[in-house]
Amino acid sequence: MPIHLRPDWHLPERAVTAESHWRDRRQFIESMVAAVGLGSICLAAGCKGTPQGHPDGPLATSPETATSGLYPVKRNPAYTVERPLTDPRVATRYNNFYEFSTAKDDVWKRVDRFEIRPWSVKLSGLVENPGPVDFEDLVRRMPLEERVYRFRCVEAWAMVVPWSGFPLADLVAWAAPRPEARWIRLVTAHVPAQMPGAAEQAWFPWPYHEALSLAEARNPLAFVATGIYGRELPKQHGAPLRLVAPWKYGFKSIKSVVELQFTAEAPRTFWNSLAPDEYDLHGNVDPRVPHPRWSQASERMIGTGERRPTLLYNGYGAQVAGLYRG
Ligand code: MTE
DSSP, X not given: OOOOOOOGGGSOGGGSOOHHHHHHHHHHHHHHHHHTTTHHHHHHTTGGGSTTTSTTGGGGGSOOXXXXXXXXXXXXXXXXXXXXXXXXXXXXXXXXXXXTXXXXXXXXXXXXXXXXSSOEEEEEESBSSOEEEEHHHHHHHSOOEEEEEEEEOTTSEEXXXXXXXXXXXXXXXHHOBOTTOOEEEEEEOOOTTTOHHHHHTTTSOSSOEEEEEHHHHHSTTOEEEEEETTEEOOGXXXXXXXXXXXXXXXXXXXXXXXXXXXXXXXOOOHHHHHOTTTSOSSOBOOTTSOBTTBOOSEEEETTTOOEEEOOGGGXXXXXXXXXXXX
């Protein structure tokens, strides 16, 4: 059966939404509102309480939970980036999360029905300590810290954001892998009734699933994010917990994780199964290897549109190149 599955990032780079245009338009509208004195009308009508009106954008409307008070957490100075942070109002409205929408600027508008409590993560497969782990118990026990990472999508857009969370290595240690474990298969929740994108595009091989080698998962850079910009993670970024592997293309950084399955063999992964010539298993950022339909030599910063050369391993070679030698 011919399958024609084209992810959003099959678009040529020139066709990808230019947030700088969007931002310019938004700033223009905001300045017009202020200029004609509509700010007070807006306030009276409650516009300030809407994601659009708030300086933090959709972050401000993330639901209060029993663990939102844990944030902000202390920044770890070992993980900083020489580039300016991406504006949170841009990052939180420009998301890849196909379970909700294939349109990046629609994801944050379609997450309301997604229930993120109670939430548990199943540790399964080749581990000494299997079983469900309650998310709130986990996040309270883990050493939370903030890290500023570069983040590079395979579509050639990039951002710099402060994630809060804990090293994936700590969760691996919790699971206590058996000696024969070599890989981890990570799985996203699949609840079509709460995920309009998954319901509309039922032919995708849901649930979204990804994989890291155990060595990659134990690398100190591999991070479980539970927060962003000093707040608990909003749903569009993968609440309540998601992977951040900053030396890899963003499709590896799986969101809203419900299971870590430890295996001996390399697991299949969502995009690699659909289009292996476009999304390889490792997904390491490499400017020398073009995507079949566009160059990966440079990247575009969302929010500003600035172009920068792509860095091998997204600039994290000193930390991770050793994983791939030989
Ligand atoms: N995880 C799930 N479950 N579903 C997805 O569609 N998209 C991936 C990744 N994780 C995706 C996912 C891609 S392609 C990218 S670039 C990042 O999430 C985007 O993360 P962000 O929206 O927090 O910037």
